[in-house]
Amino acid sequence: MGIEERKQREKEQMRRLILDAARAIFLEKGYYQASIRTIADKIEYSPGTIYLYFKEKDEIFLALHNEAFGQLFELMAPLRMVEDPFERLIAMGRIYIDFALKNKDLYDLMFIMQAPMNMLDDACHWTEGDRVFDYLVDTVRQCQAGGRMQGHDPSTLSFSIWSAMHGMCALYCRDRMMVVAHVSDEFSSESELLEGAFRCYIDMLRKL
Amino acid sequence: MGIEERKQREKEQMRRLILDAARAIFLEKGYYQASIRTIADKIEYSPGTIYLYFKEKDEIFLALHNEAFGQLFELMAPLRMVEDPFERLIAMGRIYIDFALKNKDLYDLMFIMQAPMNMLDDACHWTEGDRVFDYLVDTVRQCQAGGRMQGHDPSTLSFSIWSAMHGMCALYCRDRMMVVAHVSDEFSSESELLEGAFRCYIDMLRKL
DNA sequence: CAAATAAATGAACAGTGTTCAGTAAATCCA
DNA sequence: TGGATTTACTGAACACTGTTCATTTATTTG
Known part of the structure; x- marks a missing residue:
């Protein structure tokens, strides 16, 4: 039955x-x-x-956090189509930032809030985070195999790249962008600054 | 009387x-x-x-936030001694990260928490933040005057640099560093990764 | 010394996450 | 089908939160 x-x-x-x-x-x-x-x-x-x-409130938010990672994974799926690893790296960054811009609170929940982390710091294994990061390290390794960004440990370099992306998104999410003169909290100018800063960074990566 | x-x-x-x-x-x-x-x-x-x-709880935390900026300013004062702007930029980054490492909760209060921002989003003028950022833009401009990092808007580039630094610190503060394999939440390995990622970034800046 | 002003109190309000004895519904077994 | 058992749900209660405000206490003034 x-x-x-x-x-x-x-x-x-x-x-x-x-x-x-x-x-x-x-x-x-x-x-x-x-x-x-x-x-x-x-x-x-x-x-x-x-x-x-x-079991507790934060468990609900861990579940939402996991769902949100599902969304991000879906957005990143088309990256498999991009053959050149460096182009893929750039596209990945763009998708990441775009996700944060369009889903401020979900991004916050995924990468800033303490709530979901409190649920898994016993096992100390952040599966969802690992998955995105491993994919990033893979891509970085492929870039290096193609002659780019030589002489850096791939994990460390990947963390550095992720940090740069996260930094922009986190300053956006937590309202710290108004220090930049031509940004006065208006969405369009915020997203323009993010785009500009992203381009700066890509330029740096290209010359590395 | x-x-x-x-x-x-x-x-x-x-x-x-x-x-x-x-x-x-x-x-x-x-x-x-x-x-x-x-x-x-x-x-x-x-x-x-x-x-x-x-007036309210967050006003207390805005005051603490301001005090913490005082601390950071003091730590940055010796930068005036560094003549070469690029060396000064590097030293500034190091001081910034070091502050975050040694004052996790104060850094969080200054650059991540919503509490102090809620107090000033009417006037929309974050004096303490402006002061650090303006100093950064100044330094970047001087670097550019010396021939480095050409072809980028100084504000945008400064924001990009700040983002990279903040990204590392924010991932550290909010416990997102364990995705990097050789870091299992131990302080020494966390600070080593931050140091490594910082060096990566400096290398990028140097080649820009 | 009395009146007026200033400072400090702590009970009360409406909210929070969480627990648990008690009730209602569904399932099982004879 | 009817009674016992298991499961699902309830909502009052607990200990906390930020905040307000009538009341009390202390200080200053005339």
Whole structure:
């Protein structure tokens, strides 16, 4: 009898229901407004019920964090079509920054917030992060095999590249870009500055 | 009569008392543990009193944020001694990263946390940030005057450089460095990776 | 010394994450 | 089908949060 299977399915549906509500509130009003009670209200269950599906609030946000990585992976999938590794590296950076620009809060959740990290610092193994980073290291290695960016440890260089990309995105997410004179918090000028800084960096990589 | 002056002085002393307690708790147990009540407990006043000296919690943390910038400025003062602008640029980066490494939570407060920014997004003028950034732009301009890093808008290039530095520090502060294989959250290996990535970046700047 | 001003209090409000005894529904077994 | 058992859900309660404000205490002024 498929009773066990149906229960499993219902459990999964309930998790989905909670996650969808949590994501909606999170994206609309931010992490702190996305309280257990507001999530419970939205799905018309009592607060206690949520704890039957998630051990704690941050576990919900780890799940959302993982989903968001899924989105980013999908956006990066077309990179396989780019044959030249250096061109692929550039395209990868562009996709990364573009994702941050268009999904500020998801980017924040993935790479800035402490919440999801608190959930996995026991095992100390950040699977989603590893996956993106490994792909980056691979690409960097291929660039080096093609004669570019010689004389640097690929992991270290990859981290350096990632840092440069993340730095821009993090300053954007956390509203630190207004120090640059011609940017006064307007989206278009912010994204222009990011584009400009990205071009600077690519120019550096090209000459390395 | 100096009664007004004494009152002013006492008011200032009380602010100091609150800020010192807040900083101590913040550095020991983090932002959320540094609640109004724990601060009030530490200085042996009632919670309500704190609101006679600060409009809201984040105003306390803006003050701490400003103090922290004071610290960073002091560390950067010796840069005036470095004559060659490019050497100065490198030294500046080193001081910046070193500050983040040794003052994780202060760096976080200065460049990552939303708290202090919430206090000034009306005026939209981040004085402390401007000051560091302007100094950076100046240095970059001097480098360009000396023939280095030609063909880039100094502001944009400066932002790009700052981003690269901030990226490393932010990934460090928010525990995203464990994706790099030979780093397993140990301080020494983290700081070694930061040093390595910094050297990579300097190498890039040199060739630009 | 009394009146007026200033400073400090702590209870109260509305919110938070989380727990858990109690209730309601679904399932199992005779 | 009917009663026992397991599962799902509830919502009050706990200990906390930032913030406000009537009340009390202390200081200064006339």
